[in-house]
Amino acid sequence: MNQLPQQARVVIIGGGVVGCSVAYHLTKLGWQDVVLLERKQLTSGTTWHAAGLIAQLRATANMTKLAKYSQELYGALEAETGVATGFKRCGSITVALTEERREEIFRQAAMARAFGVEVEEISPDEVKARYDHLNIEDVTAGVWLPRDGQGDPANIALALAKGARQRGAIIQERVKVSGIQREGRRVTGVDWHSDDGQQQGHIACDMVVNCAGMWGHEVGRMAGTNVPLHACEHFYIVTEAIAGLTQMPVLRVPDECAYFKEDAGKILLGAFEPNAKPWAMTGIPESFEFDQLPEDFDHFEPILEAAVNRMPMLVEAGIHTFFNGPESFTPDDAYHLGLAPEMDNVWVAAGFNSIGIQSAGGAGMALAQWMEAGEKPFDLGDVDISRMQPFQGNRHYLFERSKETLGLLYADHFPYRQKASARGVRRTPFHHQLKEQGAVFGELAGWERANWFAAPGQDKDYKYSWKRQNWFENSAEEHRAVRENVGMYDMSSFGKIRVEGPDAEAFLNYIGGGDYSVPVGKIVYTQFLNHTGGIEADVTVTRLSETAYLVVTPAATRLADQTWMMRHRGAFNVVITDVTAGEGVLAVMGPNARALLRKVSPNDFSNAVNPFGTAQEIEIGMGLARIHRVTYVGELGWEVYVSSDMAGHVFETLWQAGQDLDLKLCGMHMMDSCRIEKGFRHYGHDITCEDHVVDAGLGFAVKLDKGCDFIGRAAVAERKESGPHNRLLQFRLTDPEPLLFHNEPILRDGECVGYLSSGNYGHTLGAAIGLGYVPCKGEAAADVLASTYEIDVCGTRVRAEVSLKPLYDPKSERVKA
Structure with missing residues (x-):
């Protein structure tokens, strides 16, 4: 073993493909004193047995950008390092076996085009022409991505490691981090010992990066940080050599939970089955290195049976290898990247949910840039580790949730789909009352939230679809109650x-x-x-x-x-x-909101005493509360804040008093459909860290003249002077039938210029509504609005009206009534 330094700028823990990528990209930015420590050998955790599928298209524009970067990087690594990566662009095909899946993959194809990915929707016959071995009897459609590919996972990691070494990084195998020293919110260094126990030491460092893969949770705890992930068993088989088999595209059949990869004249068949098998609940064995887990043919047999029907040549092919190896999964199937919330110099890149090879290049690049600049290079909200809640590090929770998340990779990605496992952890003070009244709950950040209310006798479950789901009319009634009368909904989770x-x-x-x-x-x-x-x-x-x-x-x-x-x-x-x-919150919204509050409180709710944008303490029923006169639905209304001990009483008081007014309980789906009619922005979709506040139409909320400097002031002043580079527009489809969700392409005068950041149905406006940015640097607002706009909905162009002002109540007269 080489002598390790006593001081480093950064210590990277973990020598899989992700850790090697972080080291590679930091040294590429000119960082010196980069040390990577691997407990056993490079790639010996999960990288070595990955399938090596390299796809470009992900769920959002920035995740797609990172995936595209990965495949471009891998294509050039061999020339740079001399290490063969096995990377080849063989293309990929995803096939649908149902009409619902057809809509999903065609919507993905439209989204891919908006993100700049080369893609083609193809018919069953065209699928057959590109993959002759496939039984297309019940195939409804396919999507072809010619620049997707595959590679050798271990060699990609070793090439990244060599590139990092060539620029001065120290990469040391068979050294385990045994402890992490901390002072306050900062790590000061790491303790280590050699695999044989003969050597030990300490490296003082400015920062640590947790790239420990399925050990990431354990390493996170050493560093005082929460890294929620759990290992699951992941199965694939490799056939004997098949005569005449040549290079084929990667094939995915998500309706049968299967993927196929040709490799050296053999077929690798892998599975993301609906019911996964979590592994190592009590901890990963200390000796784990290039290990396989016990075979479980009974578990894999249903996948194989469907695959043999799908690809008849497998009937004659013998099985060369039955492989079972662990991979780590996170609670929401998105990986963890960024600065850990609990510490100020601990970074995380872990939990890659079986897409580590295709993600590692881009993730390493993005994290290195973030570490260099101290700010995110672009919006990484999908994977930012700070999205994880503290309770999600609970081992029992992770064990239960991981049973579902592996299978969700290939499940139908229906809009509004809710996780089914590990539910009921966080409940608001009104949970029981809402449940009694027919609430159907969704989950966000662990909170159980009433999304819609079932009618008497109606099933209290989601029936998922890409069309109007079973709750569509329920939510429409709730929407109308808030617009025309009075509705009440639970905002305690905020x-x-x-x-x-x-x-x-x-x-x-x-x-x-x-x-x-x-x-x-x-x-x-x-x-x-x-x-x-x-x-x-x-x-x-x-x-x-x-x-x-x-x-x-x-x-x-x-x-x-x-x-x-x-x-x-x-x-x-x-x-x-x-x-x-500490407080429950009930939103009371609608033209009759003031009338309801007057029935339960002696306080004054007039515009003179309680104008829009003010709060006051009130008596309510026999208790006390604080009311905030604000709205996210665009109507007259108040948010009622009440201490948790009096929440039950306040709910009963409002609910009973509201019976004479036909008060309706409402859910989160109503809130979203109302807010999008009013053009209110949704954080994480319409506005993110890379969306300029002036471009987002929110410059009015920034006060340049408040008499002090503040973060971002100079950038706002400059953009207010130059004018917006993009404008966030509101779109209303002229056809009332299609639905919008988000990421649908925006066409301006026939050319794709962007995509919707969010979408929902506007029950008052009578059509689907979307928000999305249109580039407009140097253009007057009138010129932007004068163009003709269409939205691509699953491959069909639909005309759209467009507005800068809210299409609903543009002067906010209802809000201030």
Whole structure:
């Protein structure tokens, strides 16, 4: 073993393809003192037995960009390093066996084009022409991606490692990290010992990167961080050599949970079965290295049986290898990347859900750029480790959820699909009352949230489809209740972060774009910006007292938003506390919202006393509450904040008083359909860290003249001067039948210029509504609006009306009534 240094700029833990990629890309940026430690041999965890499929298309534009980067990198690695990567662009075909799957893959194809990926929808006969061995008897369609490919996983990792070494990285095998030393929110160094126990030492370092794969959870705990993932058994077989078999495209048959890869005249058949087998609940064996798990032919047999029917030549082919090896899976099937929320110099790249080879190049590049600049190079919200909630590190939770997540890779990716496993962990104070009234729950960040309400006698389950699902009319009735009368829904899951201390006002004025030097009771809608003017958080801030504010965030981003504040606290004398679970929140919305509140409270809800954008303490029933006059549905309404101990009483009081007004309980689907009619942005879809606040149409919320500097001020001033480079437009389909979800291509005067960031059905406007950015640098708004627009819905172009102002209540007269 070579002598390890006592000091390094960064220590990377784990020598799989991801760790090697991070080392490669950091050294490519010129980093010195890069050390990678591998407990056994490079690739000996999961990389060595990966199938090596390399696909470009992912669920979002940036994830697709990273996947495309990976295959371009692998195509050039051999010339750079001399290590053969086995990379070849053989193309890929995904086939559908049902009409629902056909719509899914055709929507994916349309999305691929918007993301700049070469793709072609093909008929069953065209599938057969490209893959003659396939039985197409019940194939309904296919999608062909000619630039997809396959490679040798281990050699790709070794090539990345060699590239890193050539630029000075130290990559040491058979060295295990035995401890991580910490001071406060920073790691100071790592303890290590050699595999044979003969040597040990300590490396002081500026930062650590956890690339430990299925050991990532364990290493995360050593570093004081939460890295939720769990290993599952992953099965494939390799046939004996098949006479005359030549290079074939990668084939995926998701309806039969199977993928096929030709490899040296043999077929590799792999499976992502619906019921997975979690592995190593009590820990991974210390000796694990290039290990296989016991065969389980009974578990794999249904996949093989369908595959033999799908590819008849397998009937005669003998099985050369039956392989079972572990791979790690996360609670939401997205990998973990970025700066761990709990620490300020611990980075994570782990949990790649069987797509580590195709993701590693791009993930390593993105993480290296993030580490170099200190800010995300582009929106990585899909995979940012800060999306994970603390409870999701619970081992029992991970064991139960991982049974489902492996199979979800090839399950139908229906809109609104809910996870079925590991449910019921986080419940709001109103959960029981809502359930009694017919609530059908979805899950977000572990929270059980009422998404819609079933009618008496109706099944309280989702019936998934790409068309109108079984709850469509239920949600439409809820939508109409809020627009025409009064509805009530549970917002308790939204994050509540208390910021208090003598510097609270100054701190918020530094971190946020709004002006928080406001009277007690004033609510400020605002964004936290980065230095480029991108949006890091979209929140409301309510002044509770001279020294205390309440920041309300989306449920999914509470931890990320709180972490952003913590990291920018600097010398400000403030305390930042998550108080989400302390209060229940009921939103009372609609033209009769004021009438309902007057029935249950003696307080004054008039515009004179409680205008829009203000909060007040009230009596309600026999209890107390605080009401915020704001709305995310575009109607007159209030959010009622009540301490958890009185939540049940307040619900009963409002519900009973509302019977005379025909009060309707509503769900999250209603909230989303109402907000998109009003053009309200949804964080993570319509606005992200790479969307400039001026381009997003939110420049009005940024106060350049508030008398102090703040993060992003210069970038906002510059963009307000130059004008937007993109405009976030609202689209309404002229045909009332098609549905929009997100990522549908936008065509301007016949040319694809972007894609929808979000979509839903506008029950009041009578058609599907979408939001999406259109490039417009140097153009006047009138010129942008003068064009003809279409939306590509599953390959069909549908005309769309377009507007910069909200199509519903553009002057917000209803909100301020």
